[in-house]
Amino acid sequence: MGSSITLNRLSKTYPSGHRAVHDVSLHLDAGEFLVLLGPSGCGKSTLLRMVAGLETITAGQLLLDQRPANDLPPSERDVAMIFQNFALYPTMTAAENIAFPLAARGDDEHAAAQAVNTVADRLGIRSLLSRTPAQLSGGERQRVAMGRAIIRRPSVFLMDEPLSSLDARLRVRLRTEILSVVRRTGSTTVYVTHDQAEAMALGDRIAVLNDGALQQIGTPDELYNLPANAFVASFVGTPRINLVHGTLYAPIDGPMTISLGSQKLLLPREMARTHQLLRVVQGQQLLVGLRPEALRVSSTTTPYERPLTATVTHVEYQGHETLLHVTVGALTADPPRTVFDHEDLNDTGSPLTSAVRTLLSRVRKPQSNQPLHTAQAAPPLPQHYQVGELVLRARQGTNYSVGDLLPVLVDMRALMLFDAKGHRVFPHPTHLQAF
Ligand code: ADP
Ligand code: MG
Secondary structure, eight states, X not given: XXXXXXXXXXXXXXTTSOEEEEEEEEEEOTTOEEEEEOOTTSSHHHHHHHHHTSSOOSEEEEEETTEEOTTOOGGGTTEEEEOTTOOOOTTSOXXXXXXXXXXHTTOOHHHHHHHHHHHHHHHTOGGGTTSOGGGSOHHHHXXXXXXXXXXXXXXEEEEXXXXXXXXXXXXXXXHHHHHHHHHHHTOEEEEEESOHHHHHHHOSEEXXXXXXXXXXXXXXXXXXXSOSBXXXXXXXXXXXXXXXXXXXXOOXXXXXXXXXXXXXXXXXXXXXXXXXXXXXXXXXXXXXXXXXXXXXXXXXXXXXXXXXXXXXXXEEEOSSOEEEEEEOSOBBOOOOOOOXXXXXXXXXXXXXXXXXXXXXXXXXXXXXXXXXXXXXXXXXXXXXXXXXXXXXXXXXXXXXXXXXXXXXXXXXXXXXXXXXXXXXXXXXXXXXXXX
8 A cells, every 4th residue: 555645845955056846735645646747847856856765855844654754765765766768677578677676675486477467467568578678669668667666566656757758649548557557556656747638637636836836736627727826727728728918997886897908808797796806906917818718709699708809810720620819909928937925026126016027028029920909999009018819719610811800709707817926816716606
């Protein structure tokens, strides 16, 4: 049976002064499978190596089965780890490679051979056992490596991007196999990947890391529909969520609106309960998040939809779907970088203004042939603002051309709002049932 794993405000600063992991707290129950997701360089391997005992912990506490483990040598942690390029012993057969950990601890030869067969059956490599690594394909070698890691049923199984060197088709097939094999061992498993699609396909629970800091832990559904911040919203899902600048107006005597620059969205009255909560951010620069499926081309509105006029800037054929790139006169943005509670984004100015400044500096530069305004005569924008594209899925069976003017509807129930630091303010974190 696996060990529970608890990270309590774990941090790692390398001797170079680089802070790779910052204040990460999370808990895995014994036997749980957790996916650790984040972009390259965000600290995933560092975190895993601290759990394995291959990297010292600079601050915080690691508990294995509720016992302090910060200073436990790797050999006493009962942890197995596999990497992207896992080295097998080239002169040994697959069977000998898999049996190696058992032989090393002096297990009975007959029992070891039986264990190898069981593991090989589960991994579908029984017929390959007499081959050497050179006689195996990349995917087969990775299965042998898996077999070697799980044969002694480690309490903790750490997998650091184990599939990223394989081709796309093999990756998809192996990831589901891995999941079922690992589940049956009962080992507590942390699976690291930078691939959000892989994480979503695998994860019961996914922990998202960025800039060394934990952003959110949740099910794939929670990360997609209720992202804690703009980073998670933009990291999870393809095509990426559309993020545009908007300002909320909440007059005492009239309906609430979100201004997207040249056009605005009227909030449905049914969102009234949320209205009071939203007043807090009125007048502030917000990020409006619209997933592609929150937008559709139509002029027939339902009660929860609000119209925008869009100009087609690019048509992207994808085979199973066609993506429309349009502009609605709004300013697009990347999510703000991770802000640690106690620090400002900038040495000067208030946190809010500097965060806004960072946002504005990251606004995408326009392509030269990109129209800057929609048909709805947009007021001229200051120079440092740039109009960007929104992406939505095209309606089946309709042809679109660059320059077409389209009626686009926004499903207001799918709208997300983030404050200048990127934290989600709508749907409200403590008020999820807006409707
Ligand atoms: P990931 O696995 O998410 O790609 P890593 O944990 O490997 O990220 O690295 C996180 C950050 O720490 C990176 O910026 C990397 O350059 C840095 N880093 C990794 N190892 C060391 C080291 N030994 N010394 C200094 N910096 C390191
Ligand atoms: Mg790594």
